[in-house]
Every structure is written in C-alpha cells, then in structure tokens.
Amino acid sequence: MLFFSYFKDLVGREVTVELKNDLAIRGTLHSVDQYLNIKLENTRVVDEDKYPHMRSVRNCFIRGSVVRYVQLPPDGVDIELLHDATRREARGG
Amino acid sequence: MATGLGLESLVDQTISVITNDGRNIVGVLRGFDQATNLILDESHERVYSTKEGVQQLVLGLYIIRGDNISVVGELDEDLDSNLDMSKLRAHPLKPVVH
Numbered sequence: 001m002l003f004f005s006y007f008k009d010l011v012g013r014e015v016t017v018e019l020k021n022d023l024a025i026r027g028t029l030h031s032v033d034q035y036l037n038i039k040l041e042n043t044r045v046v047d048e049d050k051y052p053h054m055r056s057v058r059n060c061f062i063r064g065s066v067v068r069y070v071q072l073p074p075d076g077v078d079i080e081l082l083h084d085a086t087r088r089e090a091r092g093g
Numbered sequence: 094m095a096t097g098l099g100l101e102s103l104v105d106q107t108i109s110v111i112t113n114d115g116r117n118i119v120g121v122l123r124g125f126d127q128a129t130n131l132i133l134d135e136s137h138e139r140v141y142s143t144k145e146g147v148q149q150l151v152l153g154l155y156i157i158r159g160d161n162i163s164v165v166g167e168l169d170e171d172l173d174s175n176l177d178m179s180k181l182r183a184h185p186l187k188p189v190v191h
Contacts, residue, residue, distance in 0.1 A: 019163060020189040021115060033099070037129070043166075052183050053117050053141065056173035057109055057166030061100060063129055066113065066163040066189050 002089050006082065007032040007070075016046065016071040017062055023051055025060065036064035100125045103167055108133070110157060111164040115186035117141070119168060120155065129159030139178070141186075146179035163189055 007029070016026040017038055024047070027040030041059050045051045054060070103122050110118045110131065120136025133155045140148040 020191060021111075021113075021163060021187045023111075023164075023186065025164075050183065051186065052181055053111065053139075053186055054109065054164070054166055056169050056176055058169050058172070060164055060166035061103070062164050063159070063162050065160075065191075 002085055003036065004032065004034055006085075007036065007038070010072065010076055013073050013076055015040070015073070015076075017067055018069040018071070019062065020066045020068045023053075025054070025062065027060070030059070033064075036067065038062045038064065038067065038070070099127075100129075100131075100165060103165065107168040107170065107173075109166040109168045110162060111166075111186060112157065113161045113163055113189040115188045117186070118152065118155065118157070120152070122165075126159070129162050129165075131155075131157045131159070131162065131165070133157065141181070141183045143182050143184055145182070146177075147181045149178070 011029050011031060013029055015029050016024055018024045023045065025040060025043050025045055027043035030039040030041045032038050039061050043058055043060050045054050100122065106122060108122045117139045118133065118136055119139060120133035122131060123134045124132040136152045136155045138150040138152055140150060
C-alpha cells in the first residue's frame, strides 16, 4: 500500500517508465492503481527512432507487472518521509 | 478511488496493445477485467521488420490474456493516419524478461 500511496502523490508529475522489454516511455502520470498499473498522458517513447511502435499513441496504460523502473522528478522524493513510512510498514503498521 | 482506474475510458476506442512477446496488436477494445484480460474486435497485428515496411495481419476478434500484456495505448487516429506504414522500419520489440 505504501508505494501505491506514494505514486498517487506523484499524479500530475512527469515520469519516465522503463519496461522489462527495454522500452522507456515518458509522460505525465495520470493515475496508478493497487497493482501499480500506471496510466500516462502525453507520452513519448524515449528512443523513438529505435522504437517507432508507439508513434500514434499519446495516452497509455502500462501493466504494473512489466515495469522495471520509474524515473521520478528529482524533487519528487521526500526521502525522510519515505524512510519513516517504510519503517512503520516494516513494524506492521 | 480518486484516480481514474482501469480501461473504462478506452472501451469502444481503437487501442494499440504491446504484448509480453513483443507483438503489437491494434483493434477496438470491447471489454476488459481486473486482470487486464482484453477483448479486441476487428483487430490486426502490425509486424515490424528492418527489411520491409510494417505488415498488417488481420486477426479479427481476439481475447488477450492479461498476463501477456505490457502496454495498452489509446491510438490517436489522426496521428495514425499520417504514419506511412510502408516506410516504417524497425526491429520487432524485444520480449519482456521478468
């Protein structure tokens, strides 16, 4: 639940999602659900010359199970807050 | 839930699906469920290669199991009609490696 809440706070921010097939998609985070499925708006594939497969796609849904990394805006992480929340979670609430 | 979850907004729209084995299937979304299983109508596969333009294979009505789905994209019809598929050359997408 922690990372679900965390991603919900990032809605509206620009992120880059790297998939497990090496495709990297940049866009505005529109929503996230309990499976960490991600919806992006105004998407661009990072290396569009190599991957023209999504040239006519501007909004997309990415299945949580294929996400390798999510690159966040530099000020998108409050590390102290995340540390505390993670410790709290580890203690069981 | 505050965030617009799921694929409701894409029902009856043309979507482009990338599967875990790297295939690209385009069709009209007719239904889906919580596991991202999809029902695609009037679908076709776009086969990318470096030797020739994009080949389109007609598939018809398809059900894709959610396990096998990477990305579901809303196809912008204007952008898509401006693409010259016969000139597009690219390696097929790599399969997903978990």
